[in-house]
Amino acid sequence: MNKNAYIKWLRFNLALIALVVIGFPAQAQNVSVSAQMDSTVIFIGGQIDLKLQLSQPEEMELSFPLLTDTITRNVEIVRLNEPDTLNNDNGRLLIEQNFRITSFDSGLHYIPPIVFEEASQKLGALLQTEPMALMVINPFEEVDPQKGIVDIKEPQETPFHFSELYKYLPWVLGLLALAGIVTFIALRYFGKDVPVKIFKKEEPVIPPHQKALKALDKIKEEKLWQHNRVKEYYSGVTDTLRHYIEERYEIRAMEQTTDEIMDSFKGIDVTGVNSIDNLKQILMTADLVKFAKHEPLPDENDLSMINAYFFVNQTKEEEIKSLDEEKAEMLKKEENEAVKE
Numbered sequence: 626m627n628k629n630a631y632i633k634w635l636r637f638n639l640a641l642i643a644l645v646v647i648g649f650p651a652q653a654q655n656v657s658v659s660a661q662m663d664s665t666v667i668f669i670g671g672q673i674d675l676k677l678q679l680s681q682p683e684e685m686e687l688s689f690p691l692l693t694d695t696i697t698r699n700v701e702i703v704r705l706n707e708p709d710t711l712n713n714d715n716g717r718l719l720i721e722q723n724f725r726i727t728s729f730d731s732g733l734h735y736i737p738p739i740v741f742e743e744a745s746q747k748l749g750a751l752l753q754t755e756p757m758a759l760m761v762i763n764p765f766e767e768v769d770p771q772k773g774i775v776d777i778k779e780p781q782e783t784p785f786h787f788s789e790l791y792k793y794l795p796w797v798l799g800l801l802a803l804a805g806i807v808t809f810i811a812l813r814y815f816g817k818d819v820p821v822k823i824f825k826k827e828e829p830v831i832p833p834h835q836k837a838l839k840a841l842d843k844i845k846e847e848k849l850w851q852h853n854r855v856k857e858y859y860s861g862v863t864d865t866l867r868h869y870i871e872e873r874y875e876i877r878a879m880e881q882t883t884d885e886i887m888d889s890f891k892g893i894d895v896t897g898v899n900s901i902d903n904l905k906q907i908l909m910t911a912d913l914v915k916f917a918k919h920e921p922l923p924d925e926n927d928l929s930m931i932n933a934y935f936f937v938n939q940t941k942e943e944e945i946k947s948l949d950e951e952k953a954e955m956l957k958k959e960e961n962e963a964v965k966e
Contacts, residue, residue: 656681660739660754662726669731669763672703675724677739677754682717687744689722697737699730700759731763833872834941840865841933850926858926859911862933866907869937883908900939903932 657680663673675696681687689708695701704725711719728734738753745752841862849858867878867886876889886908890901907929913919921929 656685656687656744656748656752658739658741658744658752658754660757662757662759665758666760666762667728669761669765670727670729671761672725672727675726677722677724679720679741679744680717681720683712685747687741687747689720690739690741692724692739696724696726696739697734699732699734699761700726700728700736703727728759728761731761734759734761832942833869834937836872837865837869837937838934840868841930841937845930850923855920855926856914859914859929862929863908863911866904866933866936873940873942883912896940900936903936903939907932907936 659678661676661678663675667673677689679687679689692702692705702724706723708720708722711721713719736757736759738756741752844858844861844865849855849861864879870876870878870886874890874893876886878886878889881889883905887901887905890904895901910919910921910925910929914921
């Protein structure tokens, strides 16, 4: 063999050795494994998940370690899932496998590195996870085996003390105060009045005509125009009628003039032959008194009051009485007739 041929042969063998020595570790560096537990502390008999992960290139075929019943002598496998493979965009695979583990021995248990033996043999390099530790706590009293099996203790009856609720009192008061503030803001935001007396008994609804007739009776008893308080007299009568019209017909009479009120009644079927005429007489007379300094005669004042009564009585909404109310009225009527006879 000449010198040139020897040099070529030497270079080829060196390159081959470099490929074997350097190539396998480089390939092994493209593969990584890891192990992670949900928690490092459990109660005795508790269960947690242990996740094994393998990150590798797509073209490789590597397998997980064969774990069936136990991880170590003190750490048992309750259930294992099938490996789950995720494809990454960089041409790599992430393979995961979950193990549900438990332990029935209290104390600190060392979990040595989990070795991927078959993968290590293929790559020519050791693949293993980091070591871990699991603390198992026994919350129960120590059991004496010498005493044998004993009955389960019956539930103990302990007396209740109100002092046990004191620690919750600030929370309850805070929640009540917060609920009150939120309710107050919500009602204010929607434009409604906040009820001052929440637990006040709801008063019965008084029909509009009853309130109007009661107000007219009061004005009549005060004898305002007889004491030269004519303007106040007509203001009271017209305000009573305007309030009645607002509740009875949903017309905003308090904000309307006499002509506007009359126009509002054009599309409404009003009962009573002269109801609208009676209302118009009252409102027009009141306008003359308030704005033209008109001094009506006593007969006009009495006529205005009479027409106000007529308007309310002729346009009032008839109440729908229940059968019990009608029966009571009939019985009362029969008793009155019997007394008269």
